[in-house]
Amino acid sequence: MDTDVPLGAVLVGLDESAHSARALSWAADEARRRHVPLHLMHVLDDLAWVHLVAEGTPYPMRKVVGDALVMLRDWDPDLKVTWSQRAGDPAARLAIGAQAARMTVIGSHGRGAVSQIVLGSVATELIAETRCPVAVLRADTPIPRPNAPVVVGIGGDKSFTAVLDAAFEEAHSRQVDLVVVHTWNVDASTVVDGLELEGLPESEARSHETALLQRTIAAHARSHPDVGVTVHAVHDGAARTLQHYSAGAALLVVGSRGRGEIGGAVLGSVSQDLVRSAACPVLVVRGGRTTMAVAADERPAGARS
Template sequence: MTNQLGGAVVAGVDGSDSALDAARWAAADAARRGTRLRLVAAVGWTTFRPTGLPALGQEYQRQVTTRAAEEHLEAAVEAARHVAPGCEIEREVRGGEAPVVLRAESERAALVVVGTRGRGGFTGLLLGSVAVAVAMHAACPAVVVRGTPAPDGPIVVGVDGDGENEAALGVAFEEAARRSVPLVAVHAWSEAVLDPFLLPLLDRSAVQAEQEKALEGRLAGWARKYPGVDIRGVVVVDGAARELVDRSAGAALVVVGSRGRGQVTGPLLGSVSQAVLHHAACPVAVVRPEAGSAA
C-alpha cells in the first residue's frame, strides 16, 4: 500500500470554479475523517523570450504566476472554511505540471481530489486532462468532483466478477460507514461470454440467481467488517456503466476500480470507469488495486 492512511486529503487548486468545488468536497471529507486538508496549486514554469524590457522576462512571469496561484489558494481556503470551519488547512504553491505534482502528493495522501475541468480546459469537454491523469496515476484513491452529490445518498460501487476490485470495495464500505449511508453494490454479468449455440437453452433466471448469490458471497466479508452498513446488491445483465451512471443520480459518491497495469506502459482505466467518470451525476472515486483503503 503506497498511500498514507493518516495522511491529508489533498485537493488540486487552479482558480477554476471546478477546483473550488473540489476544495469544498475535500474539506467536508477531511472533516469527516478528522484529518487535515492540503490545498496545492501547481505552476508549470516555462521559458520564453521576453518581448519587452528585460525586467519583464522569465522572473517577472514567475512572480506573476506565483502571486496568481497564491490568490487561487486563498479563495480555495475561504471556500473550504465555509464548509468545514474547524478543519486544519495547509496550502502550498508547487512548481511543475499539475498531473506530476498531484501524483507526487498522492504518495503520502489519504485521498487526492480534483475538479472535472480546470481553467485551461476547453468548453464542452466532459472531463479535463488533469482529472483523467490523476484518476489514472494517483497512488491513493482519487476523487473527481462532478455533478451534484446527495449528502445523505448512498455510496454506489461497481463490483467486477474476477475479484480484482477489493480495494474499491474497501473504500466504498469505509465511506458508507463514515457517512452512515447505505451501500449499493452493482454487478453485471454478460451473455456475450457464453457459447452462442447454448444461448437458446440458457435459463436466464437461474443464471441471475447464481450471480446474485455470488455477489452476496463477494460482499460477505465486508459485511462482517462493517456490520452497521446497509448493503443493497444489484445484479444486471450487461450495462454496468449505464447502471452505475443511472444510480449516480441521488448518490453521494460512486466508487469504481481501475484495471491497474495493462499490456501497455502505465495504469489504465477500464471502459466502465471511463464512462462513469465522464457521465456520473455525482463525484466519482477511482481506486487502483494497489491503492488500498482510504480509511
C-alpha cells in the same frame, strides 16, 4: 506555510476556476468526516510560471490558495489545513503529493471543457500514476440529497477488494447505505463459480450471480455492521448500468487497472466513461488483484437484493 502533503491527508487540486470551490468543499467534508488534515495544492504549468515571474510577480500562485484558506476558515475554522504551490505538470505534481495522501480530489468544468484540473489528461494520468484513490467532481454534477447512498460497481473479473474497502468506508463515514452493483455479459466462455451461464434462463443466471455477489461481500459487511447493503446483479454493460445507479447517489466508487496492471473492478474505458457521465461524484480506486473465493454458506446478514 508551503509544506509537503501530511501523511494520510485528503489532497485537493486547486485552479482559478469557480468549479474548484466545489471540489474544495467536497474535500473539506471528506477530511472532516475522517478527522484528517486537508492539504491544498495549486499547480501551474512551467510556461505560465515563467510568464508570471517575467511580469514581476514574486509568488504568482498565492491568491488561489489564499482565497481557498479564507473560504475554509468560514466553513470550518477547526479543520487542520496545509497547502503547497508548485510549478510543473499538474498530473505529475499531484501524483507526487498523492503518495502521502489517503485520497486526492479534483474538479472539472464538465463535459467537453478544457482546463488544467480537468477530466481529460490530468485525471487519466493521475489515476494511472498513483495508487491513491482519486475523486472527480464535475461542475454539472447534481448535489446529492441528504442520506443518499454510496454506490459501488463490481465488474466481471472479480478483482475488487480495495474497491469494496473504499466503498464500505465511504458509506460508514457518511452513515448511509451501500448499493453494490455487479454487471455481467454472457458468451460461450462465461463460467462463473463453476457454472456455465450461457443458455441459462435470465432469471436463473441473475439468481446465481446475486448469490455469489452476496457471499463475496460477506466479510466486508461483517466488518461494517452499521452499513445497510443492497446488491444488484445486472445483465448489461457496466458503464450504462452504473450511470443509471449513480442518479441520486452520494458517490459512485469504481476501480481502475492503472498503468501496467491486470485487474480492477471496473476497467479502463468504463471508469473513464463514468467520470464523464455519472450523475454524482466518482471515486476511482486502484488495488491489487484478488480472486473471488468464498465459502458456499457465506452471506452478509441484512444484505438485500
